[in-house]
Amino acid sequence: MKALHIITGLGVGGAEQQLRLLLRHLPVECDVVTLTNPGAVAAGLTDDGVRVFDLGMTGNRDLSALPRLVKLIRAGHYDLVHTHLYRACVYGRIAARLAGVRAVVATEHSLGDSQMEGRALSRGVRALYLASERLGSSTVAVSPTVADRLRRWGVPAPRIEIVPNGIDVARFRFDPLLRERTRRRLGLPEGAYVVGGVGRLTAGKRFDVLIRALAELPGDVWLLLVGGGAEESVLRRTAQEAGVADRVLFTGERPADGSPGADLPSLITAMDVVASPSAEEAFGLAVVEAMAAGLPVLYVSCPAVEDLPPSAAPRTLRVQGGADSFSRALLKVRDEGPGSRAVPDAARHYSITRSAAQLMNVYAAAASCSSLSALGVSSS
Numbered sequence: 001m002k003a004l005h006i007i008t009g010l011g012v013g014g015a016e017q018q019l020r021l022l023l024r025h026l027p028v029e030c031d032v033v034t035l036t037n038p039g040a041v042a043a044g045l046t047d048d049g050v051r052v053f054d055l056g057m058t059g060n061r062d063l064s065a066l067p068r069l070v071k072l073i074r075a076g077h078y079d080l081v082h083t084h085l086y087r088a089c090v091y092g093r094i095a096a097r098l099a100g101v102r103a104v105v106a107t108e109h110s111l112g113d114s115q116m117e118g119r120a121l122s123r124g125v126r127a128l129y130l131a132s133e134r135l136g137s138s139t140v141a142v143s144p145t146v147a148d149r150l151r152r153w154g155v156p157a158p159r160i161e162i163v164p165n166g167i168d169v170a171r172f173r174f175d176p177l178l179r180e181r182t183r184r185r186l187g188l189p190e191g192a193y194v195v196g197g198v199g200r201l202t203a204g205k206r207f208d209v210l211i212r213a214l215a216e217l218p219g220d221v222w223l224l225l226v227g228g229g230a231e232e233s234v235l236r237r238t239a240q241e242a243g244v245a246d247r248v249l250f251t252g253e254r255p256a257d258g259s260p261g262a263d264l265p266s267l268i269t270a271m272d273v274v275a276s277p278s279a280e281e282a283f284g285l286a287v288v289e290a291m292a293a294g295l296p297v298l299y300v301s302c303p304a305v306e307d308l309p310p311s312a313a314p315r316t317l318r319v320q321g322g323a324d325s326f327s328r329a330l331l332k333v334r335d336e337g338p339g340s341r342a343v344p345d346a347a348r349h350y351s352i353t354r355s356a357a358q359l360m361n362v363y364a365a366a367a368s369c370s371s372l373s374a375l376g377v378s379s380s
Contacts, residue, residue: 001367002029004078006069006092008085009037010052012228012253013200014285015084015109016041018165023050025166025356028363031076035065035088040253060087066095073099080363083136085109086117090128093135103366104136107163111141111149112280115204130154137366140359142283145303161362164304165283166355169348172265172292174341182270186224186249193221193334196271196295198264198286199278201229206300208238209277212323215242217330226267228253268293273333275326276302277319287316288350294341296333298326305346313346315339 005023010016010032020041023030032050034042035057042052053072057065073081073095080103083092089106096104110117119125133139133155140163141147147160188194195214199205207225214223225235225248232250239245254264268274274290276299284302291297296315299305305313319329 001079001363002077003031003080003082003363004073004076005030005032006035006081006083006088006095007032008035008087009039010034010042010045011037011039012041014165014283015107018109018285019084020045020048021166021168021352022356022359024048025352026360028360031078033069033072033092035091057087057091066091066098069095070098073101079103080105080367082107082363086119086125086129090132093132097135102137103363103369105138105140105362105366106133106136107140107142108146108150108282109142109165110282111146111153112282113149115280126153133159137369138362140362143303144307146282163355163358163362164350165285165288166350166352167285167288167292167347168352169292169343172268172289172347173343174269174294178266179269182266186251186270188222188249188270189220191220194224194271194273195221195330196224196226196268196274196290197276198226198268198274198289199276200227201225201231201235203231204278204280205231206277206279207231207235209323209326210275211235211238211242211244211248213275213326213330214239214244214247216323216327219247221247221330221334223248224251224267224271225249226251226254226264264289265293268295271295272338273298273330275319275330276300277326288347291316291344292347294343296336296339298329298333304350308346308349311345312349313344315344316346 032045033053033055035055038054045052055065078101081096081101083089083106093104138159138161139155140161141150142165144162147162150160151157197207197210210223239248273296276287279300281301284304287297287299287302288304298317298319300319305316319325
């Protein structure tokens, strides 16, 4: 089987890095097309030996990209097309059909109750999504929560498959020596209690809540924000106004793979607790990565935890409210002590090898239906 993955962009983000990790574990020849922004993840994919094509799309309404994409798909003789993120799903499904590829799978990475990829869920967004969804073979939800949202949106239940995001559990395993080296490199004081926030610096992630919570906590508590985005200047200003700018560290974008001491696993192992104040998540990848490092986690929304029995993630706590609630919860976790760095069952449940195997089942079903359709035989 030869597959083409189409994604909106390849900057450092959860869906983008998930794609890179997934391709390392799929027993399928894969190429990747990015509609725009061939960023750091594109370079990483190239380093991994994956062919990456930049379509050079100039905006959501750049219809000239469609025939270019159709031509690329035809030239590649792909058996299956797999799309990721809203714009790529719309254009990719149409292009695949025009190119004659009938096995078309899409992964829904970021559907929330009120937004998708930061855009409001308007009637127009929903209508275009559903119209293009009918052109595919199946839609993959990254959690049962997202599957339920898709059903409520109008996607027929039989067309929805659940394949959760996955992580390389071993890469996040706690390393005390790496922890000390990373904390020294970051300039953290000895004995500092480090609260971590991981994700794009966008308004929807609500990292300003953690900055305001920090202002209510003792002076030896620090905040380490890992990620880049348009809200960084706003968050820096918020830290200045709250009087905690000297205790907030911004690392910028950090891939899951990189130089030791500077990549995401190293930065997470330097933390004492991870806090996720985002009110809407489709999965909660940063929470799972923190659990794999043996850290306690505070979260507002995390389907990856909520879809499993409580015993699978014993050191996670859902927080309701704003900065006051987080400051109280952080003091409680700190008082409980560091505890064991053992990896909970929830982190192992989301192993990337398991996710890749599940996705291969989806591919096989899509390819089978495509073959029957080509012969004029109903799959039902």
